[in-house]
Amino acid sequence: xxxxxxxxxxxxxxxxxxxxxxxxxxxxxxxxxxxxxxxxxxxxxxxxxxxxxxxxxxxxxxxxxxxxxxxxxxxxxxxxxxxxxxxxxxxxxxxxxxxxxxxxxxxxxxxxxxxxxxxxxxxxxxxxxxxxxxxxxxxxxxxxxxxxxxxxxxxxxxxxxxxxxxxxxxxxxxxxxxxxxxxxxxxxxxxx
Numbered sequence: 001x002x003x004x005x006x007x008x009x010x011x012x013x014x015x016x017x018x019x020x021x022x023x024x025x026x027x028x029x030x031x032x033x034x035x036x037x038x039x040x041x042x043x044x045x046x047x048x049x050x051x052x053x054x055x056x057x058x059x060x061x062x063x064x065x066x067x068x069x070x071x072x073x074x075x076x077x078x079x080x081x082x083x084x085x086x087x088x089x090x091x092x093x094x095x096x097x098x099x100x101x102x103x104x105x106x107x108x109x110x111x112x113x114x115x116x117x118x119x120x121x122x123x124x125x126x127x128x129x130x131x132x133x134x135x136x137x138x139x140x141x142x143x144x145x146x147x148x149x150x151x152x153x154x155x156x157x158x159x160x161x162x163x164x165x166x167x168x169x170x171x172x173x174x175x176x177x178x179x180x181x182x183x184x185x186x187x188x189x190x191x192x
């Protein structure tokens with residue numbers, strides 16, 4: 001698909017991030033965030049906490065980047081090294097831009113009293129959700145998957161990792177949505 005056909009979807013995704021960033025901590029979504037997080041925290045248990053830790057760890061760079069590298073090696077055999085390297089560059093570039101955007105927005109995390117893991121940096125957009133969606137999208141694209149299957153992979157990655165981060169108390173739900181939207185927009189712009 002050409003970049004011209006991807007731009008409207010990317011623009012819509014980035015506009016969604018802008019709306020969430022603008023509304024963070026001052027709009028009606030703030031109350032929704034607080035209620036959802038409170039409901040999640042009230043239902044946490046030891047087994048689910050172990051699962052949330054394990055799922056969350058899948059979006060750590062030391063896990064995500066080797067997966068992406070393996071997909072790149074497989075793709076290089078089929079398409080050459082440059083075509084295989086492009087998804088890796090898309091993920092790395094997206095991670096850098098997300099970090100800068102997060103610092104610009106500077107949204108505080110939920111209260112430390114509900115954390116079940118030690119976070120780093122600001123809250124919006126979610127780093128783990130963004131990395132999971134970028135990695136899933138770039139990996140399946142490097143393996144030749146396109147269309148609905150590619151979008152399903154990114155949605156599942158974002159939902160699973162994002163839910164784990166809310167469960168662990170280190171993100172508001174809108175941080176997760178912003179991370180997913182940012183990554184979807186970035187993947188469309190970079191063809192990742």
